[in-house]
Amino acid sequence: MKNNAYYHDMLTSRIPWGSSTCSKRVTWPPEEPAVIVRGRGCRVWDADGREYIDFRNGLGPISLGYCYPEVDEAIREQLSRGIIFGYPHPLEAEVAHLFSEIIPGAERVRFLKTGGEAVAACIKIARQATGRSHVIQIGYNGWLNALAGRGLALPGQAAAAQVPGVPPELSALHHAAGWNNREQLEELRVRLEGRIAAVVVAADYDHFEDGATFYPFLRQFADQTGAALVFDEIVTGFRIAIGGVQEYFGVTPDLAVFAKGVANGMPLAVYCGKAAWMRHLEQAIVSSTYGGDALSLAAAKAVIGIYRREPVIKHLWQMGERMWGGLEAIFAARGIPAVVAGRRPVAFYHFLPTAAPGLPERLGRAFCRAGVTLYRGGYVNYSHQKQDIDEALERIRQADF
Numbered sequence: 001m002k003n004n005a006y007y008h009d010m011l012t013s014r015i016p017w018g019s020s021t022c023s024k025r026v027t028w029p030p031e032e033p034a035v036i037v038r039g040r041g042c043r044v045w046d047a048d049g050r051e052y053i054d055f056r057n058g059l060g061p062i063s064l065g066y067c068y069p070e071v072d073e074a075i076r077e078q079l080s081r082g083i084i085f086g087y088p089h090p091l092e093a094e095v096a097h098l099f100s101e102i103i104p105g106a107e108r109v110r111f112l113k114t115g116g117e118a119v120a121a122c123i124k125i126a127r128q129a130t131g132r133s134h135v136i137q138i139g140y141n142g143w144l145n146a147l148a149g150r151g152l153a154l155p156g157q158a159a160a161a162q163v164p165g166v167p168p169e170l171s172a173l174h175h176a177a178g179w180n181n182r183e184q185l186e187e188l189r190v191r192l193e194g195r196i197a198a199v200v201v202a203a204d205y206d207h208f209e210d211g212a213t214f215y216p217f218l219r220q221f222a223d224q225t226g227a228a229l230v231f232d233e234i235v236t237g238f239r240i241a242i243g244g245v246q247e248y249f250g251v252t253p254d255l256a257v258f259a260k261g262v263a264n265g266m267p268l269a270v271y272c273g274k275a276a277w278m279r280h281l282e283q284a285i286v287s288s289t290y291g292g293d294a295l296s297l298a299a300a301k302a303v304i305g306i307y308r309r310e311p312v313i314k315h316l317w318q319m320g321e322r323m324w325g326g327l328e329a330i331f332a333a334r335g336i337p338a339v340v341a342g343r344r345p346v347a348f349y350h351f352l353p354t355a356a357p358g359l360p361e362r363l364g365r366a367f368c369r370a371g372v373t374l375y376r377g378g379y380v381n382y383s384h385q386k387q388d389i390d391e392a393l394e395r396i397r398q399a400d401f
Ligand SMILES: Cc1ncc(COP(=O)(O)O)c(C=O)c1O
Pocket: 113, 114, 115, 116, 117, 139, 140, 141, 142, 143, 155, 202, 232, 234, 235, 259
């Protein structure tokens, strides 16, 4: 029988980590679903036919909901005309212009498939433009960029001082800095004087509001050092605000990357920025066969239309408040030593040091048994309605842990 157990064996016997995406690795079988076979709106179903109210949202890309009709229709319509061609498709032009309209500072726009490679493209642009080699990274910017000793190897997971699989010579050009750690940045400014090509920053969700002063500080830091300021908006774009932190905090970077959420799950990454920086792509080559495929762009065009027409961002904030505020209240009521941090469209829960070592697992298993899939907290999407959130909270409230 092709059930969860069958697929769990299939995955773990053939695929390192049990999945091509490390964060999808199943750690708590049999409660945790081995595979998800389908989704609709805010719900997903596993191979045993169990239903979950889902807050993982594909680990971020599902911003409107699974099988969102208008987006799926746009994909189907494009599918009937072709997926990809040997010349640009009109959608490549149209969607590039749409991004210029909705993203502050997106004077030039280009497409790739994954967030990490788009950040790598920005780093290459910055190195070409400045003639410098060193890169400061704040936060996780994708596996391809996890090069700095003690930087983030995966979201929330620090690498060793010497990163496995990375030559020390390469690692020496990458420097991990902490969110809002201004002393560390000042120290790097002195140590790397005249050698910093780029400062790449992904928001810290737990201390997000520090961005109100930290982003202006980084803008000034980049202007003074001559480095490119690169915003990783892979999670914040289309969630905190359509234009991400640059819109929310009103600080325009030189280059930026958007990915999760821009095409409701279709693989599309957008790197964009000021013409003066993006023009360096004429020398620093970035090219991929699949950049600008018509299916993902059709999805992105539909997604942007919906975001512009409907109160998607407001909904994400409101439903996030209902869900994460509710979860916090349950933690408090049941005496669970955990807090929910982050802004409401992107929230994560953390256990306090007083938590018993086995508590995360016990809670994780119980949430799955109750029919709620979380990702250390997670995301709400536009299809989560009040009754879905209330049902999820009730399931958690009743959960046995
Ligand atoms: C902030 C941030 N930047 C970059 C990435 C990498 O994007 P991708 O997995 O599409 O390469 C992620 C993925 O989790 C992310 O959360």
